[in-house]
Amino acid sequence: MKKALVTGGAGFIGSHLTDLLLSQGHQVIAIDNLCTGWRKNLNQAEKNPNFRFVQADIRDPKALKGLFEGVDWVFHLAALADIVPSIEKPREYFETNVDGTFNVLEASKLANVKRFLYAASSSCYGIAKTYPTPEDAPAAPQYPYALTKYLGEQLVLHWAQVYQLPAMSLRLFNVFGPRSRTTGVYGAVFGVFLAQKLHKKPYTVVGDGNQTRDFTYVADVADAFYTAAQSDICNDFMNVGSSGHYSVNKLVELLGGPITYIPKRPGEPDCTYADVTKIQQKLKWKAKTSFEQGVSHILDRIDDFRDAPLWEPASIQEATKTWFQHLKS
Numbered sequence: 204m205k206k207a208l209v210t211g212g213a214g215f216i217g218s219h220l221t222d223l224l225l226s227q228g229h230q231v232i233a234i235d236n237l238c239t240g241w242r243k244n245l246n247q248a249e250k251n252p253n254f255r256f257v258q259a260d261i262r263d264p265k266a267l268k269g270l271f272e273g274v275d276w277v278f279h280l281a282a283l284a285d286i287v288p289s290i291e292k293p294r295e296y297f298e299t300n301v302d303g304t305f306n307v308l309e310a311s312k313l314a315n316v317k318r319f320l321y322a323a324s325s326s327c328y329g330i331a332k333t334y335p336t337p338e339d340a341p342a343a344p345q346y347p348y349a350l351t352k353y354l355g356e357q358l359v360l361h362w363a364q365v366y367q368l369p370a371m372s373l374r375l376f377n378v379f380g381p382r383s384r385t386t387g388v389y390g391a392v393f394g395v396f397l398a399q400k401l402h403k404k405p406y407t408v409v410g411d412g413n414q415t416r417d418f419t420y421v422a423d424v425a426d427a428f429y430t431a432a433q434s435d436i437c438n439d440f441m442n443v444g445s446s447g448h449y450s451v452n453k454l455v456e457l458l459g460g461p462i463t464y465i466p467k468r469p470g471e472p473d474c475t476y477a478d479v480t481k482i483q484q485k486l487k488w489k490a491k492t493s494f495e496q497g498v499s500h501i502l503d504r505i506d507d508f509r510d511a512p513l514w515e516p517a518s519i520q521e522a523t524k525t526w527f528q529h530l531k532s
Contacts, residue, residue, distance in 0.1 A: 204253075207432075208232045208274045208316075210261055210307055211281030213240030215383045216322065216375075218248070220278060220425040225251045227429070232270060235281065236260040244382050261303035264310070271314035276432045279307050279359075280322040282352065284384075286470075289348035290525050300351035301358070308362045308370075318432050319359065319370035323440065325417070325475060327353040327374065335478035338374070338442055345470040345530060356440065363438035372440040373427055376477045379497060380421030381504045385511030392416075392451065393501065398511035400458055407519055410467035412452035415474045417444040420492035420500070430488045444477025445490045457498045465516050468523065470530035 207224050211217040212233025217240065224231050230253040233245060237258060248254045259266040261281050271277070282300050283289070289296045304321070311319050328336050329343030344350040356372045363370040385394035396406050427443045455462060482488050492500075514522075 204228055204230060205275040206230045206232075206273055207276040207278065208234065208271060209278045209280060210234045211240060212256070213237060213242055213244050214280060215244075215380075216378060216421055216424055217278070217280045218244035218382055219380070219421050220280070220428055221245065221248050221254070223422075223425045223429055225254055229253065231255070232257060232274070234259050234261070234267075234270065239283070239384055241382075261306055262298050264306045267306060267310045271310045271316060274311075274314055274316050276318045276320070277307070277311045277316050278320045278322075278428055278432070279304065281307075282322070282355070284348060286346050286348055287523060287525050289346055289351070290529050293347040296347050296351045300348075301354045304355035304358050308358060308368065312362065312366050312368055317369060319368055320428050320431050321356060321359040321370065321372040322428075323356040323372045323374040324349060324352040325374050325376040325442065325477065327356070330470070330472045331475075334474050335444075335476045336442070337478040338440060338481055360438055360440065369437045371431060371436055371438070373431060373443045374440060374477075375424060376417040376419050376442065376444040376475055378421050378424050379418050379501070381501060381507060382421070385508055392454070394508060394511050395514050396454065396458055397501070397505055397508040398513050400460055401505060401509055402513050404513065404515065405461040405463040406455050406458070407465050407514060407516060408451055408455060408462050409465055409471075411464070412455065412462070413450055414471070415448040415450045415476065417448045417475045417477050418494050418497065419443060419445040419490060420497040423490040423492050426491075427482070427486075427488050430486050434486055436485060439485075441482040441485065442477040442479055443482060444479050445494065446479055447494065448474060448476040449494045453494075454498065457495065458502070463516060465519060468526055468530070470526070
């Protein structure tokens with residue numbers, strides 16, 4: 204049994220990782236300030252005697268004091284996401300994604316944790332010039348969320364280099380699945396489309412819908428973190444992807460229903476597609492869930508998206524004004 208600590212444990216990926224760790228017999232402390240996470244995501248975990256939830260904010264080092272003692276594995280997933288809010292409130296993103304990461308690193312260093320895993324973002328590549336995109340592609344963040352996640356990764360790798368913290372980073376590509384966040388700002392395509400499906404409204408497809416994304420199922424991502432924790436690789440970063448990429452039109456075909464097209468947005472790549480050679484070779488990890496299987500799993504839980512905001516062309520245009528104002532084509 205290992206003692207694991209998951210920051211952002213009530214969030215989308217964090218709750219799935221928590222469930223996986225508990226299912227493998229480990230002890231888990233989940234930390235979350237419930238800003239974007241949901242306590243209900245931990246309903247299954249709460250039944251396990253090896254689980255403990257702590258409501259705390261990683262921006263406050265005092266709130267973290269004592270929580271890392273005796274911890275073997277730290278999984279740092281707590282972060283603010285989404286593009287538009289990061290443009291409008293960059294300070295909040297910096298304080299959470301950069302300063303917060305610093306606080307978690309320091310707490311981990313002082314507690315002499317045995318493994319530190321960081322959830323990085325493939326958005327660090329910006330509009331990549333190579334597909335599939337390898338880890339040595341240049342970083343080119345297009346907006347503050349992407350930048351702050353990349354800066355957090357640089358902190359993690361620097362702590363591994365200077366302080367010998369046994370840390371590594373996983374760059375996640377387009378994670379989807381049950382429990383994905385649906386409230387708040389206009390965001391991930393699955394939350395938008397599933398609410399539209401439930402309300403029998405057309406899907407708002409950006410551009411011509413031929414853009415592709417490396418949609419990676421959340422259970423596979425949790426497994427990648429678990430696999431990385433069991434390795435002895437340090438001071439390194441790896442892509443986590445599905446080994447494929449799929450168009451938005453393909454997603455609409457699987458969901459079924461009419462389409463409304465809305466303008467293509469600046470700063471968005473036409474393709475995201477991870478080169479996963481490195482993680483396959485070094486960790487022997489590979490995604491197991493096909494895109495079709497993942498979409499089917501979500502449709503089985505579509506009622507979870509009933510309270511998601513209903514987005515239509517006019518409300519999307521209003522919500523993304525900042526996007527068009529500040530980002531370049």
